[in-house]
Amino acid sequence: MKVALLGAGHIGQTIAQLLHTSGDFALTVFDRDQAALDRLAQKGIRTVCIDTSSAAELTSALDGHLAVVNALPYHLATSAAQAALRARCHYFDLTEDVAATKEIKRLAQDAETAFMPQCGLAPGFIGIVAHHLASGFEALHDVKMRVGALPAFPTNALKYNLTWSVDGLINEYCHPCEAIHDGQVISALPLEGLEHFSLDGVEYEAFNTSGGLGTLCETWDGKLRNLDYKTVRYPGHRALMQFLLDELQLKSDQGTLKTVLRRSMPATMQDVVLVFVTVSGTKNGVLVQEVFARKIFAERDGQYPLSAIQITTAAGICAALDLFREKKLPQRGFIRQEQVALTDFLANRFGRAYQQYRQVESIG
The missing domain is CATH 3.30.360.10 (Dihydrodipicolinate Reductase; domain 2)
Structure with missing residues (x-):
């Protein structure tokens, strides 16, 4: 499964490591911080430096990917989801922002792809x-x-x-x-x-x-x-x-x-x-x-020591993506967190972190 990860910050580093070592995801990480990308590149993870605040660069970066995992700051959630819609990528994020979630739900109404925000700890x-x-x-x-x-x-x-x-x-x-x-x-x-x-x-x-x-x-x-x-x-x-x-x-x-x-x-x-x-x-x-x-x-x-918030947040979004890959979640439209079965989540290789x-x- 070809996946684009947006964001190589505190949580993005952990998400990248989990997806990369699983062996089931062809991962590329995009960020504007070259130093953060270099830390991932040293682990054998493919990285590309882009301006993540640019709608044009986001859309171009997502071209050819099946799914995008957004670990950028909350104020970039809407623009990342819009880029995913244009690129016809399935979309997953961690946002807790209510306004962004409502806009992502609107984008998902007639989409042929899936949109699943709020995949972290809380919400999530x-x-x-x-x-x-x-x-x-x-x-x-x-x-x-x-x-x-x-x-x-x-x-x-x-x-x-x-x-x-x-x-x-x-x-x-x-x-x-x-x-x-x-x-x-x-x-x-x-x-x-x-x-x-x-x-x-x-x-x-x-x-x-x-x-x-x-x-x-x-x-x-x-x-x-x-x-x-x-x-x-x-x-x-x-x-x-x-x-x-x-x-x-x-x-x-x-x-x-x-x-x-x-x-x-x-x-x-x-x-x-x-x-x-x-x-x-x-x-x-x-x-x-x-x-x-x-x-x-x-x-x-x-x-690689991990904080509890890194473990729980990264596990949440990686488990959501993995359950989607296994077709245990809807394959198009807006997906709510409450559509995830707790038994499926805790049995998942990423969800087991909990x-x-x-x-x-x-x-x-």
Whole structure:
């Protein structure tokens, strides 16, 4: 299967390595960063340097490929999908941006190829899990989805280190959040809805952020009472981010905020990804609740150490592409994450990365 990968950044490097070593994908990686491409070329991966912000160069790059995997920053998702449509390539991406996803859905309406955005962790795997749990209920009441990519050893006041894109982080903190409340689809404010909980003996907070629900609001509209997604952090993080974004008004000067975070907040490869989903409803006429709770850890051994966010995000999109190749997903039009069977995902050679976890037995 001839595949074009757009983006050789933090996540793109891992995607490239997984697809290349699988032996089933003829891969070419495209990026504007020659140094990042050189690191992949040293591993025997074919690379081409292009201007990824140019629609013409993107379309030309995709010519002759069967599928494109987009690991570029979220603001380039729409242009990459448009290039895929022009080149008649199947399209997969990681975007959490709600506006981009809606535009990609529109592009897919009459397309002869498949368009599957949001193939990462959240949106992505979290939606697959939630839909799987929900499918066992006669009647759904409440679905709560919580995800956090956290430093294993927080040391600063924010109790956070950069584990992925700063652009993506600020985007989800600043845009309205879809949810279902009392049976109605609503738009909630980011950073609101603060809650505290303990998991596996550790205290956490969670609050609204944008994009994590994927297309579930549309899929479950009119079918349940409450649905929401919140990002998990260590206690105190949300208050400081609200101070920066609202009181210092950096929400309207995101360039400055991103510069400050990149300069002052170290990146870390020692992280942990927390996935926590609760679903309540009726089974056999009885009100019950089911919980899915896992922690996925970084891989520090081996020649190429991987952070937990690299593992989970790259595994998500590689598994989606692989399941598509195996014809376990629709072959044209818009594909939702909830159309992926959790059993198929976890049995997949890439999806099995989610099995290197510690399942949490006790919920506090």
